[in-house]
Amino acid sequence: MVKEPIEIRKEIFNLLSQIPDPEIPVLNIVEMGIVRDAYIVNGKLKVNITPTYSGCPAMKPIEDDIVKLLEESGYQASEVNLVYYPPWTTDWLTHEAKHKLEEYGIAPPQNTDESHDLNYQFTGILCPFCNSADTRLTSVFGSTSCKSLHYCNACQQPFEHFKCS
Amino acid sequence: MKSDKNMISRLALWMGDDALIIGHRLSEWCGHAPILEEDIALANIALDCLGQANSWLKLAAEYGYPNKTEDDLAFFREAGDFTNLQLLEQPNGDFAKTIVRQFLFDALRILFYEKLFLFADENVAGISGRALKEIKYHFRHSRSWLIRLGDGTPESHMRIIRALEELWEFTNEMFEYDETGARLASLDLIPGTESLKENWYILISSAFREAGIDIPGQDRYFSTGSRNGMHTEYLGHLLAEMQITARSFPGAKW
Secondary structure (H helix, E strand, O other): OOOOHHHHHHHHHHHHOOOEOOOOOOOEOOOOOOEEEEEEEOOEEEEEEOOOOOOOOOHHHHHHHHHHHHHHOOOOOOEEEEOOOOOOOHHHOOHHHHHHHHHHOEEOOOOHHHHOOOOOOOOOOOOOOOOOOOEEEEEOOOOOOOEEEEEEOOOOOEEEEEOOO | OHHHHHHHHHHHHHHHHHHHHHHHHHHOOOOOOOOHHHHHHHHHHHHHHHHHHHHHHHHHHHHHOOOOOHHHHHHOOOHHHOOOOHHHHOOOOOHHHHHHHHHHHHHHHHHHHHHHOOOOOHHHHHHHHHHHHHHHHHHHHHHHHHHHHHOOOHHHHHHHHHHHHHHHHHOHHHHOOOHHHHHHHHOOOOOOHHHHHHHHHHHHHHHHHHHOOOOOOOOOOOOOOHHHOOOOHHHHHHHHHHHHHHHHOOOOOO
């Protein structure tokens, strides 16, 4: 019996949700919104993924992980395509994903003005440890493209924030 | 249809060349920045730029250079084939000069990406939509440093003035297009030179005002011809360093 495209898509998405994001392993690549589509053309499985940040060095390992997992799962001739449109946004992170980030100690994206407003000031980012809004920005650029560095004045912990983008 | 792809390829080439050259220059700061946070910041900005260069040059190759890859375009062209703005190949100088160069370019790029995001071609729109968000972070960074240094000590103030004096002659060609650029502008696909210049001035002048720095006038020599391959001697030196590994070990992988 031939599977419906929607079933195939669901099956592949389920399968690929085993792959952790190489830089933020608490999230998988489906929750991150990186996997956009999966379909079969002429018996060949195609998976579309979208880059997060333009220069994100995790994209290549992610592609390799997908090909490897699909091969192990019996999809011999799969193809991974990089698609640019629509561009990736943190709006695609699920509520569950944001909650996981917080549990992991990274403040999730909070204010969408951050990605649009040129005068945005990064005040009041909630501390993932004590939930205080009494925090300050240390640097807009952090250990990975997607994070900024902050300091909590209340519990005196430095912390990272997943930038809204 | 074919000529459309050729035009987009040309546009992608200069978007990519700009991003590649400024990205390489910024990466030279890695390990040398005045404080750790700035070392990380400049390296992050460089990484975004190199990522954008990768996307643009890949598109340029796909639409206009059969059998070539983004790496071929980056590592196997000569200085005269590069279409980047001369502003971007200028040496880093001190931190003030790097900040001024970055700020002048970030303001331009925001205006470009806001327009290109509306492009009918999904690749152009997608790359631009993503890049626009990145550039806004870069712009806020360079703008805040410009103000902090310009409105800082007499020494930092003087250094911003000196940097601006050295770099201003390279600003005019931001508003100078090659044949393809002129065609794209006439079709309203990229910003027209007049409105671009006007909006760029609006973006930069509020920051320079806050920094207490006067913007130089138009009564001087201005460089010209970047988009047609005219460059300062600095590009050749930059390329020699950037390209040597790829050229010495073609196809090398690690």
